[in-house]
Amino acid sequence: GQQLNQSPQSMFIQEGEDVSMNCTSSSIFNTWLWYKQDPGEGPVLLIALYKAGELTSNGRLTAQFGITRKDSFLNISASIPSDVGIYFCAGLSGGGGSQGNLIFGKGTKLSVKP
Amino acid sequence: ETGVTQTPRHLVMGMTNKKSLKCEQHLGHNAMYWYKQSAKKPLELMFVYSLEERVENNSVPSRFSPECPNSSHLFLHLHTLQPEDSALYLCASSQGRLAASHNEQFFGPGTRLTVL
Numbered sequence: 185g186q187q188l189n190q191s192p193q194s195m196f197i198q199e200g201e202d203v204s205m206n207c208t209s210s211s212i213f214n215t216w217l218w219y220k221q222d223p224g225e226g227p228v229l230l231i232a233l234y235k236a237g238e239l240t241s242n243g244r245l246t247a248q249f250g251i252t253r254k255d256s257f258l259n260i261s262a263s264i265p266s267d268v269g270i271y272f273c274a275g276l277s278g279g280g281g282s283q284g285n286l287i288f289g290k291g292t293k294l295s296v297k298p
Numbered sequence: 299e300t301g302v303t304q305t306p307r308h309l310v311m312g313m314t315n316k317k318s319l320k321c322e323q324h325l326g327h328n329a330m331y332w333y334k335q336s337a338k339k340p341l342e343l344m345f346v347y348s349l350e351e352r353v354e355n356n357s358v359p360s361r362f363s364p365e366c367p368n369s370s371h372l373f374l375h376l377h378t379l380q381p382e383d384s385a386l387y388l389c390a391s392s393q394g395r396l397a398a399s400h401n402e403q404f405f406g407p408g409t410r411l412t413v414l
Contacts, residue, residue: 188340217402219405224307224407224408225407225408226302226304226388226390226406226408227341227405229402229403229404232402272341274341286343288340288341290338290339
């Protein structure tokens with residue numbers, strides 16, 4: 185079945201540093217989504233990407249939809265303590281009226297040293 | 299209330315108990331989803347309801363029984379669960395079925411379930 189390989193699994197960074205994480209797959213996706221989950225809460229959508237090559241920003245966050253449609257990355261610039269949490273990528277395949285298939289990565293746990 | 303709400307937030311039950319999880323969305327969406335989130339594993343889609351009709355059941359054991367009485371409410375009825383069913387159960391909703399562009403899912407806070 186389809187799988188997403190999300191890396192790194194976890195990372196500790198110094199406040200103010202930039203962060204980069206990515207998701208790769210052997211399958212092609214039509215949409216890439218990046219979510220953040222805080223402890224005790226559900227995932228919250230950060231960025232959605234709909235076209236191969238698309239680069240989208242949301243404040244200090246930037247994400248790109250890979251040209252091959254098999255990967256995506258998320259960058260966080262100048263990290264702050266509230267960036268702590270688990271970041272998930274999700275790829276959506278299917279379309280044209282079908283239900284499609286949303287596959288999630290296992291997440292990247294981000295911890296920031298103050 | 300706004301967004302997607304779930305009750306209870308925490309539930310501890312024995313293997314012989316029957317309980318229900320409730321989800322309510324206040325976003326006017328017409329599709330709702332149940333996910334299971336276990337440690338070290340990706341989110342697992344369990345059920346999808348679109349316009350109150352179940353459109354997807356990802357090989358979920360029959361001890362999990364969903365119910366969608368209207369487009370705003372979704373239940374997950376639980377009976378004779380196993381300890382390995384302990385997890386965070388997340389509800390989500392979207393406008394339209396998942397494959398269409400821009401139909402992003404909005405998640406509730408989840409119910410943390412522990413089966414003893």
